Amino acid sequence: MKVIVDYDRCEANAVCMQICPEVFELRDDDTLHILIEEPGESLRGKVMDAVRRCPRQAISVKE
Amino acid sequence: MELADIDLVNPDNWVPGVPHEAFKVLRKHAPVFWQEMPGDDAGFWAITKYEDVVAISKDPLTFSSFKGGTILRDLPEEDLKNTQTIMLNMDPPQHSKYRKLVSQGFTPRMTAALEPRARAATTEILDKVMAQGQCDFVREIAAELPLIVIAELVGVPLEDRHKVFEWSNRLIGFDDPEIEGGAEKGKMAAMEMWLYAHELADKRKDAPRDDFVSLLLNSAVDGEKLTQMEFDSFFLLLAVAGNETTRNLISGGMLALIENPAERQKLLDNPALLPTAVEEMLRWVSPVSQFRRTTTRDTEIRGQKIREGDKVVIYYQSANRDEDIFTDPYKFDVARSPNNHIAFGIGEHFCLGANLARLEIRVMFEEILRRMPDIELAGPVRRLRSNFINGVKEMPVKFTPSRVRAAG
Numbered sequence: 001m002k003v004i005v006d007y008d009r010c011e012a013n014a015v016c017m018q019i020c021p022e023v024f025e026l027r028d029d030d031t032l033h034i035l036i037e038e039p040g041e042s043l044r045g046k047v048m049d050a051v052r053r054c055p056r057q058a059i060s061v062k063e
Numbered sequence: 064m065e066l067a068d069i070d071l072v073n074p075d076n077w078v079p080g081v082p083h084e085a086f087k088v089l090r091k092h093a094p095v096f097w098q099e100m101p102g103d104d105a106g107f108w109a110i111t112k113y114e115d116v117v118a119i120s121k122d123p124l125t126f127s128s129f130k131g132g133t134i135l136r137d138l139p140e141e142d143l144k145n146t147q148t149i150m151l152n153m154d155p156p157q158h159s160k161y162r163k164l165v166s167q168g169f170t171p172r173m174t175a176a177l178e179p180r181a182r183a184a185t186t187e188i189l190d191k192v193m194a195q196g197q198c199d200f201v202r203e204i205a206a207e208l209p210l211i212v213i214a215e216l217v218g219v220p221l222e223d224r225h226k227v228f229e230w231s232n233r234l235i236g237f238d239d240p241e242i243e244g245g246a247e248k249g250k251m252a253a254m255e256m257w258l259y260a261h262e263l264a265d266k267r268k269d270a271p272r273d274d275f276v277s278l279l280l281n282s283a284v285d286g287e288k289l290t291q292m293e294f295d296s297f298f299l300l301l302a303v304a305g306n307e308t309t310r311n312l313i314s315g316g317m318l319a320l321i322e323n324p325a326e327r328q329k330l331l332d333n334p335a336l337l338p339t340a341v342e343e344m345l346r347w348v349s350p351v352s353q354f355r356r357t358t359t360r361d362t363e364i365r366g367q368k369i370r371e372g373d374k375v376v377i378y379y380q381s382a383n384r385d386e387d388i389f390t391d392p393y394k395f396d397v398a399r400s401p402n403n404h405i406a407f408g409i410g411e412h413f414c415l416g417a418n419l420a421r422l423e424i425r426v427m428f429e430e431i432l433r434r435m436p437d438i439e440l441a442g443p444v445r446r447l448r449s450n451f452i453n454g455v456k457e458m459p460v461k462f463t464p465s466r467v468r469a470a471g
Binding site for chain 2: 012
């Protein structure tokens with residue numbers, strides 16, 4: 001699966017980083033960085049949780 | 064309580080408190096409930112389950128904020144057109160463009176920079192009442208900080224902030240008999256605020272500053288600058304949204320701590336719990352009771368057919384007590400974790416001020432718990448008569464007076 005972020009929607013709430021810091025890193029300048037663009041299956045649960053819980057629906061996954 | 068007894072519209076039913084009994088019955092027996100409205104207004108589908116409130120919030124193209132506005136009442140055409148200039152009542156793609164104009168100013172990092180100012184203001188607010196040993200918590204403590212902070216952010220001079228307080232009350236509290244004038248006065252308050260915004264804009268055009276007014280005046284959507292009306296509406300939204308809601312959260316949160324002394328003690332014993340307690344206050348109070356959407360196509364929710372043009376109203380307080388989501392939802396638990404409440408909404412219109420609100424609430428309660436840990440009620444609590452805002456109008460409190468402490 002490939003993690004996709006809509007940077008127009010992202011507002012640096014960092015809920016994703018709280019849930020899955022292996023993949024999502026919010027830096028001090030409020031920019032979100034994807035650490036692993038195609039995470040392994042072991043991270044699927046956390047990644048999908050981040051998708052659901054991002055307050056701005058800014059994250060999606062492409063299979 | 065029978066389904067036939069349920070009336071979520073009549074503001075009198077909200078005076079004793081949020082109608083949680085009715086919500087319990089609806090979640091269990093009629094999660095997609097047709098509620099009639101008085102007079103000529105169309106009835107609506109009352110949505111009380113967390114999952115549904117989330118799904119509706121995440122589908123703005125089906126459940127439109129623009130088509131009928133986001134308040135319960137059906138507005139006459141001209142009023143509707145006016146409200147459609149406010150970002151809250153827009154849909155994508157228009158909404159997204161407007162939101163981008165201001166969203167950079169509301170990230171956690173940007174709002175964290177306001178902490179010293181928020182703390183200084185909080186210290187001053189508490190200093191003023193300390194020697195008295197008693198006060199009206201709402202007017203003298205809860206209302207002040209959000210006004211100061213949003214006034215600073217938006218660019219309203221401090222000496223004008225009480226005008227904003229008055230206008231905001233009239234705009235939102237229109238069902239309450241003590242807030243003079245009803246819907247007509249609400250409209251006038253909006254016009255006064257628009258006029259004020261206009262004058263402020265004129266001043267800033269001549270002398271720009273590093274604040275939102277100047278930002279908005281220099282901004283463009285699709286290459287076009289904001290019209291006067293769009294600017295005034297933005298100003299109104301920022302000034303009102305940052306005021307009422309946070310005030311009512313602080314009052315409601317204080318009441319929750321007073322009514323749950325064991326929970327207050329947990330916080331006194333372990334101040335590190337405060338951010339978690341703030342989330343629980345948000346879940347518990349949910350200052351915005353509901354928002355309305357209007358469908359743009361036929362759809363269905365839980366098997367119930369919904370027609371294009373139907374009104375759908377999402378109840379945040381009910382979602383935040385959903386037994387399917389929260390363990391012991393009727394317990395106020397300062398250590399509740401996880402706490403995936405939706406007091407700030409979710410999706411397209413997720414509260415822009417969420418992080419600012421969190422900052423204000425945390426700082427305020429840090430100071431209250433530190434300086435007046437024994438604060439108690441000193442008289443009856445009077446609630447706002449409203450099916451829209453979970454508000455407290457007056458809350459007499461008493462506390463052990465301490466020596467006025469210098470800011471720092």
